[in-house]
Amino acid sequence: MTPLATIRDLRFRHRGGPFAMSIERFELARGETVACVGPSGCGKTTLLEMLVGIRRPDAGSIEIDGVPLHALGDAPLRAWRRRRVGLVFQDLRLLESLSALENILLPYHLDRTLGDLDSATARACELARSMAIEAMLARKPRRLSHGERQRVAVCRALVADPVLIAADEPTGSLDPDTARIAVDLLIDAARQGHRTLFMVTHDHSLLERFDRVIELRSLMSVTRGAET
Amino acid sequence: MRGTPLLVVRRLAHEWPQTAILVACLAVSVLLPVAGRLLLDRYAESLRSRAAATPLVVGSAGSPIDLVLASLYFQKAELEPLPFAEVTALDQNRDLLAVPLCLGFTARGHPVVGTRLDYFEVRGLMAASGHLLQRLGDCVLGAAVAQELGIAAGDELFSDPREAYDLATAPPLKMRVRGVLAPRGTPDDEAVFVEVRTAWILSGLLHGHADAISMPATTIIGRDGGEIVLDEGIREYYEVREDNLAGFHLHGEEGSMPVSAILVFPRSERAGTIAEARLDEPESRQAVRPALVIDDLLATVVRVKRLFDGVVAVLVVVTALLAALVIALSIRARRGEILVMGAIGASPWTIRRVLAGEILAVLVAAIVLGAAGALVIAELGAGLIRIAAG
Numbered sequence: 001m002t003p004l005a006t007i008r009d010l011r012f013r014h015r016g017g018p019f020a021m022s023i024e025r026f027e028l029a030r031g032e033t034v035a036c037v038g039p040s041g042c043g044k045t046t047l048l049e050m051l052v053g054i055r056r057p058d059a060g061s062i063e064i065d066g067v068p069l070h071a072l073g074d075a076p077l078r079a080w081r082r083r084r085v086g087l088v089f090q091d092l093r094l095l096e097s098l099s100a101l102e103n104i105l106l107p108y109h110l111d112r113t114l115g116d117l118d119s120a121t122a123r124a125c126e127l128a129r130s131m132a133i134e135a136m137l138a139r140k141p142r143r144l145s146h147g148e149r150q151r152v153a154v155c156r157a158l159v160a161d162p163v164l165i166a167a168d169e170p171t172g173s174l175d176p177d178t179a180r181i182a183v184d185l186l187i188d189a190a191r192q193g194h195r196t197l198f199m200v201t202h203d204h205s206l207l208e209r210f211d212r213v214i215e216l217r218s219l220m221s222v223t224r225g226a227e228t
Numbered sequence: 229m230r231g232t233p234l235l236v237v238r239r240l241a242h243e244w245p246q247t248a249i250l251v252a253c254l255a256v257s258v259l260l261p262v263a264g265r266l267l268l269d270r271y272a273e274s275l276r277s278r279a280a281a282t283p284l285v286v287g288s289a290g291s292p293i294d295l296v297l298a299s300l301y302f303q304k305a306e307l308e309p310l311p312f313a314e315v316t317a318l319d320q321n322r323d324l325l326a327v328p329l330c331l332g333f334t335a336r337g338h339p340v341v342g343t344r345l346d347y348f349e350v351r352g353l354m355a356a357s358g359h360l361l362q363r364l365g366d367c368v369l370g371a372a373v374a375q376e377l378g379i380a381a382g383d384e385l386f387s388d389p390r391e392a393y394d395l396a397t398a399p400p401l402k403m404r405v406r407g408v409l410a411p412r413g414t415p416d417d418e419a420v421f422v423e424v425r426t427a428w429i430l431s432g433l434l435h436g437h438a439d440a441i442s443m444p445a446t447t448i449i450g451r452d453g454g455e456i457v458l459d460e461g462i463r464e465y466y467e468v469r470e471d472n473l474a475g476f477h478l479h480g481e482e483g484s485m486p487v488s489a490i491l492v493f494p495r496s497e498r499a500g501t502i503a504e505a506r507l508d509e510p511e512s513r514q515a516v517r518p519a520l521v522i523d524d525l526l527a528t529v530v531r532v533k534r535l536f537d538g539v540v541a542v543l544v545v546v547t548a549l550l551a552a553l554v555i556a557l558s559i560r561a562r563r564g565e566i567l568v569m570g571a572i573g574a575s576p577w578t579i580r581r582v583l584a585g586e587i588l589a590v591l592v593a594a595i596v597l598g599a600a601g602a603l604v605i606a607e608l609g610a611g612l613i614r615i616a617a618g
Contacts, residue, residue: 054571075575082573093568097242102234109231110574117230 004030004163004196005051010060012046021046023060026219028164033187033197035207038216044200045168047216051198052085052166053077065163082111086157086195088167088186092149094141094156100148101137104128104155120159127155131185146174150182158189165190167199176205183209232578236585250554251593257547258598259605261540266606268533272526275301278414279518281351283500284492286314286507292516293525299329299489300518301415302339307331309486310513312424316483323499324492325350330427331488334388335403338373340420342427342487348409350493353416357381358407361423364476365468367403368421371411381407384467385420387430398432402467428478428485429468436465436476555587 005028013020021043028034028051036044049055050062053069062069067080094103104124108114128134131151133144141149150170157165167186171179183199183206190197199210207213229237240247278300287295288308298305318326327350330342347353348360348368358381360368367385369377379385386400403422411417428434465472478485492507492515494500507515559566569579 052571078573078575085573087571089568089571091564093564095238095565095568097238098235102238106569107572109234110569110572110578112231 002030003027004032005062005064005198007051008061008063010050010057010062012043012050012055012057014046019043019046023047023219026214028196028198030163030196031191031194033190033209033211034199035210035213036198036200036216037202037204037207037213040202042216044216048166048168048198048200052087052164053081079111079113082107082114083160084163086160086162086165088153088157088165088170090169090172092153092170094149094152096141099138099140100133100144100152101125101128103141103152104137104159106156107160114160123161124155124159127158128152131155147178147181150174150178151185154182154185154189158193161193163195165195165197165199167197169200169202171201171203171206176203179203179206180209232581232585235582236589239582239586240589246554246558247590250551250590251597253547254551254591254594255598255601257540257544258595259601260543261537262599262602263605263609264533264536264540266602267609268529270606270609271529274414275522275526276519279522282491282518283494284504284507284515285518286310286318286490286492286513286515287488289512289514292514292521295489295514295516296518296521298331299491302331302341302419304332304339307488309488310490311483312485312487313483314513315487315490318490318492321499321503323495324503325495327491327493328424328487329489329491330424330431330486333390333427333430335367335385335420336377336388338370338377338418338420340367340387340422340427340430342422342424342430344424347421347491350491351412351414351416353409353412355381355407356410358405360407361421362406363468364423364425364429364473365401365404366406366422366426368407368409369405370409370417370419370421372417373420374408379405379408381405390430398430398435399464399466401426401429404468424485424487426468429476431486433480433485434476434478436468436472559583 005026007023007026010021010023010026012022019041036047038044046055050057051064053062053072057070060070065084067084069077069080072080094100095106098106101121101124102109104127105117105120108117108120114120125134125137128137128151131154133148133151133155136144136148136152141152144152153170157167165186170186171182174182183201186197186199187209189195197210201207279296282300285295285299287299288310290308291305294305295307297303298307312328315326315328318324325346327343327346329347331339333340333342341347345360355368356371358368369379369385374380377385383405385403385405387403389400390398403420403426409416409421422430425434429436465475468476492500492503494503504515504517507513566579569582570576
């Protein structure tokens with residue numbers, strides 16, 4: 001498969017802390033679903049944040065879909081993230097003041113240059129229909145079940161038609177059945193759109209559903225504290 | 229709605245109780261100084277316009293402020309009376325117009341002003357219904373009095389007893405309402421106007437009763453030369469009618485009858501200057517220019533207002549600091565929301581714009597509400613000002 005993301009000679013150290021990581025080479029193929037596992041504090045979330053441009057590496061390169069993230073300035077990096085990345089957070093982080101539809105369209109409300117809101121609304125409704133939450137679009141998040149909120153969060157990640165879906169432990173607070181449904185939702189969304197899914201998880205029971213599972217410690221050399 | 233406005237409106241609506249409290253607190257800190265300023269301006273304007281329209285007031289020596297407030301705004305004040313002879317003397321001067329005022333009486337709580345027809349002319353007062361004063365016992369109502377009491381031309385109005393428990397004082401007089409004045413937005417709207425001689429009836433100096441000669445012999449308890457002494461069975465008239473009008477008479481010389489103040493309208497500036505100098509003597513009398521007295525009074529009011537402004541300024545600063553604290557805590561409590569917007573790709577500028585939009589919306593709402601409230605208070609206060617000024 002054609003690589004969507006390529007990381008080379010990445011070096012990162014938390015400022016003021018002992019944590020440091022380095023990755024010689026890591027690739028994500030286009031349309032691939034990848035689960036990233038490892039013990040707490042090993043740097044899974046840090047790697048995800050560097051992949052989507054929230055954090056910058058100290059050295060090395062990250063290239064996604066031909067775009068060298070490490071070379072982009074802050075504003076272009078944010079603009080790229082808005083257009084090419086869909087994020088799903090562990091606690092979903094829906095805005096309680098907005099309806100489900102407005103939450104899905106949040107990227108468009110934050111950036112008018114992202115595209116026409118009417119077209120985006122049509123796409124959001126289509127996504128909501130495909131995830132069976134069409135009837136809940138006018139509701140506020142507090143009036144939705146956790147599963148419905150999960151689907152709203154996935155719709156928000158997909159609405160701008162990203163090439164990469166990055167999910168940071170989206171099943172962390174779910175029971176096993178709901179977690180399985182949530183992961184299937186993400187994997188289906190990724191596969192239907194030929195998107196790459198990179199998901200950080202602690203839940204080993206879900207790993208068989210992914211195309212590839214990476215154990216972060218085997219991928220890179222991570223040093224912390226006295227081990228440095 | 230879309231974009232930042234949508235995020236701002238949804239956020240404020242989502243936490244509407246907090247938003248409402250914040251807006252209300254800020255609105256009050258806008259309302260207080262604005263309403264204070266508007267009320268003071270209107271109060272000053274109301275006082276000044278009346279004072280400017282009255283060149284000179286003559287009264288007995290005493291407080292010039294009491295004299296001006298009583299004679300222009302009909303406020304209660306104990307004024308030492310001048311003899312009516314002063315009016316007669318001023319009437320001899322063709323360069324002046326003297327308008328006597330007899331004050332200190334009320335009718336159903338409203339000040340009764342004894343004067344003569346010249347008063348209506350110099351104040352530009354016209355009858356909106358009925359007529360102006362025609363004879364003894366007539367009264368003309370200010371527009372607000374008529375509205376408040378529900379009385380119209382042709383009705384009757386009793387004066388208030390001066391001393392409810394003193395039987396020796398003149399009884400209340402049943403007055404004939406001849407007309408109602410057109411509203412002017414001045415203290416005249418709040419007053420009941422009668423002739424000077426009618427005011428003397430109210431004070432008991434002029435009264436009417438049946439002719440002693442025609443009284444039954446049982447009521448005559450003695451004769452002293454040409455005078456007849458009657459017992460207490462004789463009743464004073466409590467109203468003036470066409471058939472008893474001739475029975476009203478003064479006990480004493482007209483020139484010695486009291487007036488509270490005399491409004492003097494010089495026909496030229498020179499005449500005014502001469503009159504002011506001449507009327508300010510002897511020491512038992514004073515002639516004051518109301519405009520100067522009101523300026524002095526307002527200077528005192530402005531000094532008090534400055535103290536009030538200082539208190540309000542402290543209140544505004546404290547409210548602003550508390551509002552800033554509330555906003556800072558609110559932003560801190562929404563850190564997760566702000567992080568998610570940043571992670572999705574919102575620029576710090578965009579996030580600041582959303583937060584600033586919320587603060588701006590609260591401030592604009594508070595200013596609009598506060599200013600609107602101040603205007604409403606100023607409008608409602610206009611009536612209070614009229615009462616205070618009258």
